[in-house]
Amino acid sequence: MTVTTERPAAAAVDPAMALDRAVAHLRGRQHPDGWWKGELQTNVTMDAEDLLMREFLGIRTAQETAEAARWIRSQQRADGSWATFAGGPADLSTTVEAWVALRLAGDAPTDPHLARAAEVVTALGGVERSRVFTRIWLALVGLWSWDELPVMPPELVLLPPSVPLNVYDWGCWARGTVVPLTVVGSARPVHPVPFGIEELRSGAEPAPFDRPWTWAGAFQRLDRVLAAYGRHPVGWLRRTAIAKAVEWVLARQEADGGWGGIQPPWVYSLLALHVQGYGLDHPAMRAGLAGLQGFIVREETPDGVVRRLEACQSPVWDTGLAVTALRDAGAPADDPAVLRAADWLLGEEVRVRGDWAVRRPDLAPGGWAFEFANDVYPDTDDTAEVVLALRRVAVPDPGRLRAALDRGVTWTVGMQCRDGGWGAFDADNTGSMPARLPFCDFGNLTDPPSADVTAHVVEMLAAEGRAGSTECRRGVQWLLDHQEADGSWYGRWGANHLYGTGAVVPALVAAGTPAQAPAVRRAVAWLAAHQQDDGGWGEDLRSYTDPAWIGRGEPTASQTAWALLALLAAGETGPVVDRGVRWLVEHQRPDGTWDEPQFTGVGFPGFFYINYHLYRLVFPVSALGRYLEASR
Structure with a gap:
C-alpha cells in the first residue's frame, strides 16, 4: 500500500x-x-483461510493462489512473523496459517522467509499452542488430528433458549460460526495436502487440566465426555441435530449469498453444507461462493497483482x-x-x-x-x-x-x-458460560x-x-x-x-x-x-x-x-x-x-x-x- x-x-x-x-x-x-x-482491511488469516477453503472444496486456482500468496508475503515482518495489526507483535496463529498458505502456494519450507516464520512459531510454543480455529483448518487438510481438538456437538442446536449453552447464549457472530462448525466437526472431514508441518512443531505437551472443581477444569473434563459421546452418538439424535443445524444455517443465508455479512460464519457455513453433500452446483453453495467474490480486493503492486479478502x-x-x-x-x-x-x-x-x-x-x-x-x-x-x-x-x-x-x-x-x-x-x-468451553479460545463470544x-x-x-x-x-x-x-x-x-x-x-x-x-x-x-x-x-x-x-x-x-x-x-x-x-x-x-x-x-x-x-x-x-x- x-x-x-x-x-x-x-x-x-x-x-x-x-x-x-x-x-x-x-x-x-x-x-x-x-x-x-x-x-x-484485516490480517492475512482471511487470505490463508480463503486458500484453505478453496483447496478443501477443490476450487483453488493458480491465479488466486499466486495473487493471495503475493499479498501474504508482502505482510510478513522482518523477524519472519505475521501480526494481527500493523506494527503489532508477532502472532502465533496468524503466522502458522500464513506459513501453511504459502506452502500451499508452492513455497518451500527451506525458503528463507518460511524458515524464519517457522523459527517464530516454535519460539512462541509451536503449532501445538495455536488457537483451536487454526488447528481446525489444519485438521481439514490433514495436518492435525480431529482427535486432538475440543468437541462441540451438533446436539447443541436442540437446546431451547432457556437452557444454558443454547446457541443464543453466544453473540451473533459466534453462534453463526459455532452452529456450522458443529456439523463440520461431527463429520471430521479430511482433504489431505501433500506436505507436513513438522517444521512448526515444538514438541510441547498438552497443557495439564485445571483442578476439577474449577470451571475450567470442569469444562475440560466435560469435553472428554463429549468426545466419547461423539465416537458413539445416539444415531437418531445426532441425525436430528445435524438436520436442524443445516436448516438453521440455510435459514440465515442472506440475499448476497453470505451469512451475517462476515467471513467466519460465511466460510464455515459453506463447509458445513459441503460435508453434508451439498454440491458446488447447489443454489446455496453457488450463491455463497459467488458472494465471496464481492469481498475480494485486487491491487496492482510493483511485484504484481495482490489479492486479499475483506472480513x-x-x-x-x-x-x-x-x-x-x-x-x-x-x-x-x-x-x-x-x-x-x-x-x-x-x-x-x-x-x-x-x-x-x-x-x-x-x-x-x-x-x-x-x-x-x-x-x-x-x-x-x-x-x-x-x-x-x-x-x-x-x-x-x-x-x-x-x-x-x-x-x-x-x-x-x-x-x-x-x-x-x-x-x-x-x-x-x-x-460467561460460552467462554469457559475449551473449544472457544478466540475472540469475544458474547x-x-x-x-x-x-x-x-x-x-x-x-x-x-x-x-x-x-x-x-x-x-x-x-x-x-x-x-x-x-x-x-x-x-x-x-x-x-x-x-x-x-x-x-x-x-x-x-x-x-x-x-x-x-x-x-x-x-x-x-x-x-x-x-x-x-x-x-x-x-x-x-x-x-x-x-x-x-x-x-x-x-x-x-x-x-x-x-x-x-x-x-x-x-x-x-x-x-x-x-x-x-x-x-x-x-x-x-x-x-x-x-x-x-x-x-x-x-x-x-x-x-x-x-x-x-x-x-x-x-x-x-x-x-x-x-x-x-x-x-
Missing part, C-alpha cells in the same frame, strides 16, 4: 482549506447509488458517518450527495425479525445493519448513527423518513439491556453493553428529543458508572480509550450533562494529558492487553479526530484543541485525505483488529467542521 509523505507547507496551514480538500475527496468517493464504502464490508456504517461528516462540514440538508445517501440508507432499513427476537419476542423490527445484506442481524450501533445522520437530511418525502426513524428508535430502545446499557446485536447477551455503543444510542435519543426519557437517563447512568478511574472510557469497537471517550463525552453533553460536570472534566483532563508533543493523539491496540499502552501510540487522523470531537463537545477552546487541529491540517495529504496504516477499528479486543479505510477521512471532516463552526 502506497504511503504518501508529501505535506502542505507549514505556512499554508488553514483548517478551512483542509476541510474543503477533505470534503472534495469524500464527495469523490461516493458511489453513484448513494453509498460510501471504504476497504475493511466484512461496512457500507451502511460508512454512509451514515459520511452524511454526518458532510453536514458537519456545512453541506446543506438538501445537498444532492446527502439526498442520494439518505435515499439509499432508507432502502437499507431492516423490516424483518432476526435472531434478536429470541430475547425480545414482542419487539417490532426496525433499524439498520452494517453491511449491504444482513437482515438477520441489524445492530443498535449502526441504527444510532444512521438515525443521527438521517434526521439532518431534508428528504423529499419527510413522512417516509420519519416513519423509518421512529421504527429504528423504537427498536433500539427495546434492545436496552437490564443494566441500562446497550450491546450491539442482542439484548442481555452477557453470559455481546454485553459497551460504552461506545451505549453512548451512540444516548446521543441519538437526545437528538430525538428523548433526553429526559427513562431509557436515556438509564443509559447516561450506565455511562457514568462505567467511567474508568483515570477519566476515560473503554472502547469496545474502536481503539480504544480514545474511541470510547470520543463517543461518550459528546453523548453526555447532548443528553444534558453540563460541560463542567466532574465526569466530563475528568475526561477532558485525560485527553489533554494524552495529547502528544506534535499535537496528535494515538493509541496502540496493545492497550487491550497491556495497560501501559492506554492512550499511547503513534498519532493517527481518526484518533486525533475522536479526541477533538470530545473536546469540542465539552466546549473546549485554546491550545490543546488548536494543536490537535494543526496536526490534522499539517498531516493531510495533497489529495485531501490522510495516511493511516494503523488499525483503529476492533473486531475482538485482543484478537482481531480492523483498518477502516474511511475512518481516516470521515472523522477528521467532522472534527474540522465542528471546530470551524465553534470558531465562528
Whole structure:
C-alpha cells in the first residue's frame, strides 16, 4: 500500500482549506447509488483461510493462489512473523496459517522467509499452542488430528433458549460460526495436502487440566465426555441435530449469498453444507461462493497483482458517518450527495425479525445493519448513527423518513439491556458460560453493553428529543458508572480509550450533562494529558492487553479526530484543541485525505483488529467542521 509523505507547507496551514480538500475527496468517493464504502482491511488469516477453503472444496486456482500468496508475503515482518495489526507483535496463529498458505502456494519450507516464520512459531510454543480455529483448518487438510481438538456437538442446536449453552447464549457472530462448525466437526472431514508441518512443531505437551472443581477444569473434563459421546452418538439424535443445524444455517443465508455479512460464519457455513453433500452446483453453495467474490480486493503492486479478502464490508456504517461528516462540514440538508445517501440508507432499513427476537419476542423490527445484506442481524450501533445522520437530511418525502426513524428508535430502545446499557446485536447477551468451553479460545463470544455503543444510542435519543426519557437517563447512568478511574472510557469497537471517550463525552453533553460536570472534566483532563508533543493523539491496540499502552501510540487522523470531537463537545477552546487541529491540517495529504496504516477499528479486543479505510477521512471532516463552526 502506497504511503504518501508529501505535506502542505507549514505556512499554508488553514483548517478551512483542509476541510474543503477533505470534503472534495469524500464527495469523490461516493458511489453513484448513494453509498460510501471504504476497504475493511484485516490480517492475512482471511487470505490463508480463503486458500484453505478453496483447496478443501477443490476450487483453488493458480491465479488466486499466486495473487493471495503475493499479498501474504508482502505482510510478513522482518523477524519472519505475521501480526494481527500493523506494527503489532508477532502472532502465533496468524503466522502458522500464513506459513501453511504459502506452502500451499508452492513455497518451500527451506525458503528463507518460511524458515524464519517457522523459527517464530516454535519460539512462541509451536503449532501445538495455536488457537483451536487454526488447528481446525489444519485438521481439514490433514495436518492435525480431529482427535486432538475440543468437541462441540451438533446436539447443541436442540437446546431451547432457556437452557444454558443454547446457541443464543453466544453473540451473533459466534453462534453463526459455532452452529456450522458443529456439523463440520461431527463429520471430521479430511482433504489431505501433500506436505507436513513438522517444521512448526515444538514438541510441547498438552497443557495439564485445571483442578476439577474449577470451571475450567470442569469444562475440560466435560469435553472428554463429549468426545466419547461423539465416537458413539445416539444415531437418531445426532441425525436430528445435524438436520436442524443445516436448516438453521440455510435459514440465515442472506440475499448476497453470505451469512451475517462476515467471513467466519460465511466460510464455515459453506463447509458445513459441503460435508453434508451439498454440491458446488447447489443454489446455496453457488450463491455463497459467488458472494465471496464481492469481498475480494485486487491491487496492482510493483511485484504484481495482490489479492486479499475483506472480513466484512461496512457500507451502511460508512454512509451514515459520511452524511454526518458532510453536514458537519456545512453541506446543506438538501445537498444532492446527502439526498442520494439518505435515499439509499432508507432502502437499507431492516423490516424483518432476526435472531434478536429470541430475547425480545414482542419487539417490532426496525433499524439498520452494517453491511449491504444482513437482515438477520441489524445492530443498535449502526441504527444510532444512521438515525443521527438521517434526521439532518431534508428528504423529499419527510413522512417516509420519519416513519423509518421512529421504527429504528423504537427498536433500539427495546434492545436496552437490564443494566441500562446497550450491546450491539442482542439484548442481555452477557453470559460467561460460552467462554469457559475449551473449544472457544478466540475472540469475544458474547455481546454485553459497551460504552461506545451505549453512548451512540444516548446521543441519538437526545437528538430525538428523548433526553429526559427513562431509557436515556438509564443509559447516561450506565455511562457514568462505567467511567474508568483515570477519566476515560473503554472502547469496545474502536481503539480504544480514545474511541470510547470520543463517543461518550459528546453523548453526555447532548443528553444534558453540563460541560463542567466532574465526569466530563475528568475526561477532558485525560485527553489533554494524552495529547502528544506534535499535537496528535494515538493509541496502540496493545492497550487491550497491556495497560501501559492506554492512550499511547503513534498519532493517527481518526484518533486525533475522536479526541477533538470530545473536546469540542465539552466546549473546549485554546491550545490543546488548536494543536490537535494543526496536526490534522499539517498531516493531510495533497489529495485531501490522510495516511493511516494503523488499525483503529476492533473486531475482538485482543484478537482481531480492523483498518477502516474511511475512518481516516470521515472523522477528521467532522472534527474540522465542528471546530470551524465553534470558531465562528
